[in-house]
Amino acid sequence: MPEKSTNILVVEDEEMMRKALRDELTQAGFSVSEAKDGEEGLAKALGEHPDLILLDLRMPKMDGLEVMRRLRKDPWGKGASIIWLTVSAVDDKMLKEVQTLEPAYYLSKGRVTLEEVVAKVRERLGIK
Amino acid sequence: MAMVKTGKGKKAEYGAKPSELRYRRLFETAQDGILLIDFDTGMILDVNKFLIDLLGYSKVDFLKKYLWDVGVFKDIVASKDNFSILREKKYVRFENLPIQTKTGKVINVEFVANAYQVDDTTVIQCNIRDITHRKQAEKNLKNANIAVQNVLEDLDIEKSKVEIARAKEEAILMSVGDGLLATDEKGNITLVNKIAEKLFGKKSEEIMGKSFFEVIDIKDEKGVSIPLEKRPIKMALAGGTTTTTIGPAYYYVRKDKTKFPVAIKVTPVVADNKIVGTIEVFRDITQEKSVDRLKSEFISTASHQLRTPLTAIKWVVERILKTQKLSMEATEYLGDIHTSTQRLSDLIDTLLNVSRIEDGSIGIAPQPLDVVQFIKGYFSECMPLCAKKNISLKLTRYPETLPIKTDLSAFRNIVQSLVSNAIEYTPEKGKIEIEIEDKGTTFLVAVKDTGIGIPKGEGDKLFQKFYRAENAKLVKTDGTGLGLYIAKEATELLGGRIWFESPTATAKNKAEKAETPGSTFFVELPIEAKLKSGEKRFS
Secondary structure, eight states, X not given: OOOTTOEEEEEOSOHHHHHHHHHHHHHTTOEEEEESSHHHHHXXXXXXXXXXXXXXXXXXXXXXXXXXXXXXXXXXXXXXXEEEEEXXXXXXXXXXXXXXXXXXXXXXXXXXXXXXXXXXXXXXHTOO | OOOOOOOOHHHHXXXXXXXXXXXXXXXXHOSSEEEEEETTTOBEEEEOHHHHHHHTOOHHHHTXXXXXXXXXXXXXXXXXXXXXXXXXHSEEEEEEEEEEOTTSOEEEEEEEEEEEXXXXXXXXXXXXXXXXXXXXXXXHHHHHHHHHHHHHHHHHHHHHHHHHHXXXXXXXXXXXXXXXXXXXXXXXXXXXXXXXXXXXXXXXXXXXXXXXXXXXXXXXXXXXXXXXXXXXXXXXXXXXXXXXXXXXXOEEEOTTSOEEEEEEEEEEEEETXXXXXXXXXXXXXXXXXXXXXXXXXXXXXXXXXXXXXXXXXHHHHHHHHHHSOOOHHHHHHHHHHHHHHHHHHHHHHHHHXXXXXXXXXXXXXXXXXXXXXXXXXHHHHHHHHHHHHTOEXXXXXOOSOOEEEEOHHHHHHHHHHHHXXXXXXXXXXXXXXXXXXXXXXXXXXXXXXXSSOOOTTOGGGGGSTTOOOHHHXXXXXXXXXXXXXXXXXXHHHTXXXXXXXXXXXXXXXXXXXXXXXXXXXXXXXXXXXXXXXXXXXXX
């Protein structure tokens, strides 16, 4: 079990998914904060310095790529752990950009269960 | 023909004066028929050998007979009349007189008769010359003339036919709805239709007879001129095969230096095994390209929007199952919802894949992968279905590890298609065995089932888009017929091949006590797949 102090930021515009992720992660012992679009996500990330960010790709106001670009320019954000959440397959252009921005993982939401998301989060954070 | 004073035939025969003998010899050896007739009575006095041979009668048939009684002259009345004229004018001549031989054959003769006085008697000497051969020669000549005339006329007709055909051809070429041009073997333009003029923005006078490569520029998407050897006309002239451009790689440059995307088809014109020119048909595909782009965008957006709520449903169901105390029934219902959403999600992937295969936008990005681990991992996804049908799914022969480099999404699609088909079409309590074999530069995956098998004659149709085998339709009515199509396309993109075996002999089934023949699908892929650029991946 992770300690309560392990913070995860969930940036996801779809409310149903955001809730499901929040509850699953909370149940798994993480403390979770939420953002419903890219702008809010960036602000919360820079303000709260979470241990890991679950970042949706397609979002209103600011998309996931832009959030990541800006984060990587920030002294803290440069090293932040990020897991991408995508619904559709990632295309070449995105993949290239994601690679230059040092991605962590990207997960295709259509394929993974909540349990698998949590497993990836643990793996990324080095929690057994 | 000799005009010899002579007496009656009998005198000639028996009177042996030298002049008479001479006449006699001439008479008998003459190469014309000679007939001596008594002027007063019309009775035949003598006939020579030539005439006898010519007419086929014997001498007896002639002697002491009237000319018209012999049967040589058909028209007795006319003959008698002619005899009267002869008596009156002492001379008669027919240039072309048909007479009849004893066998009834008609021959044409020149007939000349003179009456002359020998002592007290007037004798008529008839000279009869066979002109059948001459006539035939004349006729032949005439026929030859007619034949020549006919040939000349035919030539005229052919000529005008060719002209009409050419005019038609030209009319067809000129009115083709696409741009059309023809070149000679050097690539010089010999014909341009109206549409081509319009598309190039150049009048035919400006480019006719000139080298196509010099007057029309072809560029790629980035505006770089296509090298000469890669231009379709050059390729058709060099290779002798029809060259078709695919994709948006070619742009023609108009007179005003603007460019438009173009689909080109060039066919070499071959005569006597030599390439004598080319015909190029091309069309502006600006519209098609924008429609294609719209289609791709639509499918991409639609699939994204379909998938978002589906994922939400799946995750919510997962949450309920995990956190709520439910009745057995409710748990089962939720399980059904989960299965259905997964199916919908797979269907969206399938449609997306087909759309991407069609527009050729799929690329291959090889990454390291352990085939054995991957397939073992995939088994866990299949377990619920296998458990439900009581099917045993096993890896039977495989190396401990088999590290490869391949495109994950393409490979997953192949494995998924083969294994899910095996589960789908294998009856309850059946067996599915998977083998993995390392073959050096390639590796082989074999998926063997005890399922319904593949009817004879289905062959490669099985890999065609939307195709479903008859027995498969009976087992599962709502299959898409796209699984194996996608698997085949993915296999080919990875540089491999896919095939199947399905025994038709039942002896083996009896031996194994199986009710269905089963089938084995094989896929052989390179250990290291080649990178292929493309905007999209398999879903």
